[in-house]
Amino acid sequence: MDILVNFLKHTGFAQMELGNALMIVIGCVFIGLAIRKDYEPLLLVPIGMGVIVGNIPYVATMSLGVYDSWLPIAEGGKGSLQGASVLSIIYFGVKYGLFPPLIFLGIGAMTDFSTMLSNPKLVLLGAAAQIGVFLTLLGALFLGFTPEEAASIGIIGGADGPTAIFLSSQLAPDLLGAIAISAYSYMALVPVIQPPIMKLLTTREERLIRMAPPREVSRRERMIFPVAAFLICALIAPGALTLLGMLFFGNLLKESGVTERLAGTARTALIDIVTIMLGFAVGASTQASMFLRTDSLKIFALGAASFAVATAGGVLFAKLMNLFLTEKINPLIGAAGVSAVPDSARVAQMVGQQEDPHNMLLMHAMAPNVAGVIGSAIAAGVLWSVLAK
C-alpha cells in the first residue's frame, strides 16, 4: 500500500501546478493553430508538442528535463553522460547554437538568389527592415533588460527564428525559451501582423505599382555570388560567420551543379531532422517555472512591436527609394525585408493581389526577403561581436 501511495505522490497529476497546466494548454493551442489554421505547422507542431512534454512534472531526482546539467565524463577510457536526459542532449544543439547554422545550411540549399541578383537595389529593403531589431533593442533597454538580453530580444525583429536562437544562446541563455517561442509565434503570425501595417502605410496607387520582370541571371553569377557575398559580409561582421557561412555554403552546393545530392540532403532530410529537434527542444525548454515570468510577457510585447517596426521600416524605405527611382518599386515588397522566408514575401503578394489580382509581386518580394535573412544574420553578428564578454 505504501508503494502505491508513494507512486501516486510522484505522478504528474499529484505534482501538477497551475503554471504547468497553463503551458500544456498553450502547447495544445500551438498544435491547434498549426492544424486548423495552417500557421507554420512545421514549426508549431514540434514546438507545441515540446511544450506539452516539457511541462509534465516529474520527480526532481530523475533525469528527464531539458535543463538537467550533464557533462561528458571519460571513465576508464569510455565516455559517459552522467546526469544526462534525452531532452537535455537534444537541447545541447540549441544551447550551444548547433542547430541554427544547420538550419541555415538547409535554407541556403533551397534559396534561389536570382531575383535579388537581377535587381540589386532591392537588397536595401532587407537592410531597412533591420531597423526593427535595433529599435526593439532600445525598447528592451528601456524596460530594464541588460544590453546582452536586449540584443537577444531585439533580434526577434529580424523575424528569423534560428538567428534569434543563435544569438540568445550566446548572449542570454536564460531567456532563450521565451525569445524562441516569441520569434516563432510571431513568424507564424506574419500573415496577421503585416497586412494592416502595409495597408496603413501605402496608398492604393502605390499598391497597384507593377514592376518589370526580373532579368535572366546566368549560372555563373549565381555560382560566384555565395562566395563573394560571404566574403563581404563575414569580413565586415565576423560574428555572422557561422550563420552566413552555412547559408552560403548551402547555396553553393545548390548552384555549383556538381553537388546536387548534398544540396538535396541539406534542403530535405537534414533541415527536417534539425527542425524537429530544434522545435521540440525549444518547446520542451518552456517549463512553467522558467517561462511564466514577467520578463516573458515583456519579451512577447517587444516581439510584436519589433515585427511591426520592421515591417513599417521596409515599406517606408521602399517609398523613400521611389522618390529617387524612375522605375518605381511596389512598396508592399518592403515588408518582405522581414526575413520570415517565404511568408512575408507571400504576404506582399497577397496584399498586392487584393488590389490587382494580376500583379505578381512574389518573385520581386523574394529579393528583400532573402536579403533580410542576410541582414538579420549580420545584425546578430554585429551585436554578438560588440556584446560578447
Added chain:
Amino acid sequence: MGFHNISQAGGIGLAVTGLTIVFAALVLVSLFIAGLPRVLPLINALLPVAEGHHGVATSLATSPTAASVATNALSDEVVAAIGVVLHKRQAE
C-alpha cells in the same frame, strides 16, 4: 525602467552603429551584384565555358533553364523520331 537605462548602456550608439554596419554590408553586396554583369565577360574570357561530362556544352554564361530546355527539346526530338519509326514498322 526608463531612458537612463538606454543612455547608461550606450544603447543609441549601439543601435546606430549596428544599423549602419548592416546597411554598409548590404550596400556592398548590392554594389557587387550590380557590378557583376560588367565583370562577367572578363571572367568568361579568362575561364571559358566548360565541356560537360557527356560532351554537351554546359554554358555557364547562360541560364541552366535554357540548357535544360535545350536538353528537353533534344529528348522530344528523339522521342518523336522513335515514334515515327515504330509507326512505320507497324504500318508495314
